Amino acid sequence: MALEKPAETQYPIHDLIRRRWSPRAFAGRPVEPEKLGSLLEAARWGASCFNQQPWFFIVAKQDEGDSFNRLLNCLVEGNRAWAQRAPVLMLSVAKLTFDEGGQPNRHALHDVGFAAGTLCLQATALGLVVHQMAGFDMGKARETFRIPEGYEPVAAIALGYQDEPGVLSDKLQAKERTPRTRKELSGFVFSGTWGNRAAFLKSK
Amino acid sequence: MALEKPAETQYPIHDLIRRRWSPRAFAGRPVEPEKLGSLLEAARWGASCFNQQPWFFIVAKQDEGDSFNRLLNCLVEGNRAWAQRAPVLMLSVAKLTFDEGGQPNRHALHDVGFAAGTLCLQATALGLVVHQMAGFDMGKARETFRIPEGYEPVAAIALGYQDEPGVLSDKLQAKERTPRTRKELSGFVFSGTWGNRAAFLKSK
Numbered sequence: 001m002a003l004e005k006p007a008e009t010q011y012p013i014h015d016l017i018r019r020r021w022s023p024r025a026f027a028g029r030p031v032e033p034e035k036l037g038s039l040l041e042a043a044r045w046g047a048s049c050f051n052q053q054p055w056f057f058i059v060a061k062q063d064e065g066d067s068f069n070r071l072l073n074c075l076v077e078g079n080r081a082w083a084q085r086a087p088v089l090m091l092s093v094a095k096l097t098f099d100e101g102g103q104p105n106r107h108a109l110h111d112v113g114f115a116a117g118t119l120c121l122q123a124t125a126l127g128l129v130v131h132q133m134a135g136f137d138m139g140k141a142r143e144t145f146r147i148p149e150g151y152e153p154v155a156a157i158a159l160g161y162q163d164e165p166g167v168l169s170d171k172l173q174a175k176e177r178t179p180r181t182r183k184e185l186s187g188f189v190f191s192g193t194w195g196n197r198a199a200f201l202k203s204k
Numbered sequence: 205m206a207l208e209k210p211a212e213t214q215y216p217i218h219d220l221i222r223r224r225w226s227p228r229a230f231a232g233r234p235v236e237p238e239k240l241g242s243l244l245e246a247a248r249w250g251a252s253c254f255n256q257q258p259w260f261f262i263v264a265k266q267d268e269g270d271s272f273n274r275l276l277n278c279l280v281e282g283n284r285a286w287a288q289r290a291p292v293l294m295l296s297v298a299k300l301t302f303d304e305g306g307q308p309n310r311h312a313l314h315d316v317g318f319a320a321g322t323l324c325l326q327a328t329a330l331g332l333v334v335h336q337m338a339g340f341d342m343g344k345a346r347e348t349f350r351i352p353e354g355y356e357p358v359a360a361i362a363l364g365y366q367d368e369p370g371v372l373s374d375k376l377q378a379k380e381r382t383p384r385t386r387k388e389l390s391g392f393v394f395s396g397t398w399g400n401r402a403a404f405l406k407s408k
Contacts, residue, residue, distance in 0.1 A: 002403075007249045009245050009249070010241070011238065011242040011244075011245040012242055012245075013239035013242055013245050013246045013249065013326055014220070014246070014326055014329040016218070016220070016241075016324065016325070017246045017249055017322050017325065017386055018249070020249070021251075022251055033406075034215065036404055037214070037215035037389070037404070037405065037406065038215040038216055039356075040393050041213050041214060041215040041216075041217050041389065042217045042218070042221045042390055044213075044386050044387070044389060044392075045211045045217065045221055045222070045224070045384075045386060046321065047224075047225075047226055047264050047320075047321075047324065047336060050338070052387070053386060053387055053392065055392060056243040056392045056393075056394065057392060057393050057394070058394050058395065058398070059393060059394070059395050059402050059404070060324050060395065061404065064395070064403075066396075067395060067396045076328075085408070095255075105337055106313075107313070107317075107359070108312075108314055108340070108360070109314040109317065110313040110314065110317035110320070110358060110359070111317055112314055112317065113311075113313065113314035113315055113316065113317025113318040113319075113320075113321070114312070114315075114317040114318065114320055114321040114324075115321070116251075116317075116318055116321070117250065117251075117317070117318040117319070117320070117321025117322050117325075118221050118269075118321050118325070120251065120318075121218065121220070121221065121321075121322065121325060122217055122218055125218040130252055131371070132254040134254070134310070134311055144280060145394075145397055145398050146397050146398045147398050147400060150277060151398075154311070154314055155311070155314070156255070160235075165309075171284060175355040176265045180249075181250050181255070182249060182257060183248070183257055185241070185244055185248060186243065188257065188259060188260045188261065189244050189260075189261050189263060189264075190261070190262050190263070190349075191262065191263050191264060191271060192262065192270075192271045193269070193349055194349050194350045194351050194352060195278075199268075200240055200241070200263070200265065201235040202241065203242065
């Protein structure tokens with residue numbers, strides 16, 4: 001059975017957001033091209049600064065072979081151990097400058113993150129899971145996929161259908177079963193001035 | 205009637221993602237504290253690099269007065285014109301370094317963007333709308349809310365219930381009614397190498 005880890009919340013949230021998490025146990029089942037299209041379509045409709053849409057995705061399907069292995073080889077070893085099971089790997093890339101004028105776009109990575117968020121929730125809606133990774137070799141990824149200057153590889157992404165934790169090594173199974181944790185709302189929601197607990201928050 | 209602008213998609217996407225957009229016409233109706241809590245709870249359950257949760261939010265409700273006006277005054281004039289109608293303004297802030305060791309967190313803004321994405325979709329689920337703005341004075345925001353070194357003001361956020369476009373000036377009404385546009389999928393979804401259209405994509 002695939003492991004579920006619904007968020008324990010103080011305020012109700014939509015089921016898609018509550019159920020989304022980042023498992024490591026992927027099933028061999030391939031992802032239907034139509035569903036893959038829906039994930040990227042969801043990213044496409046993210047919000048962005050001056051509608052620059054600074055998000056780009058390199059997609060490597062396991063059944064395509066070569067480019068999947070090249071992307072896998074960009075990951076740090078700890079991630080490769082489980083991400084090799086994922087039927088699809090992706091790399092998100094940010095365009096760092098504005099299309100017109102070429103000035104730096106301070107919100108490029110932010111907007112890629114927004115698009116990644118809609119992509120992940122679309123995945124949950126389709127019964128898929130996504131795990132984003134910071135642990136990859138940025139220079140190697142740039143070289144491998146000929147990512148031009150002015151664009152920055154942001155995150156490696158594993159996605160597919162979820163499998164039971166038992167397919168993982170003991171060490172990774174333990175990670176998989178670790179409860180999800182988050183700061184209290186009062187630790188990051190302020191009003192009036194920095195660090196000041198927002199008055200509208202319920203006391204826990 | 206509130207204006208709807210559902211995304212025109214090539215692949216089906218979840219209704220929350222399809223309907224989300226960034227209107228400027230806000231109704232006077234206040235946002236219930238419980239719903240505001242749900243928005244921030246949704247942000248709380250975003251994914252982040254090493255679970256750093258680098259997102260922070262300063263929340264200013266219109267009915268609280270002073271801090272709302274102080275945040276409003278940080279906006280550029282073009283945004284102030286319509287954002288002053290919003291019952292809630294927020295400022296997202298990123299912590300730029302890791303909690304342990306203090307090294308730069310390259311994904312800080314990305315992860316704030318992810319959290320902003322889940323917040324916006326939670327808003328859609330609750331019948332609320334959100335409009336994020338890059339157009340504000342970062343230094344003034346830092347000073348006004350005493351945001352410490354190592355943290356960066358990211359986006360100003362207007363949120364509330366939507367009103368009909370007619371409440372806006374003619375110029376803003378025209379903006380409000382402009383169709384939403386996005387690049388084609390083939391413009392940002394690649395495989396094999398940079399710029400190479402992904403084979404799984406349907407031809408349009």
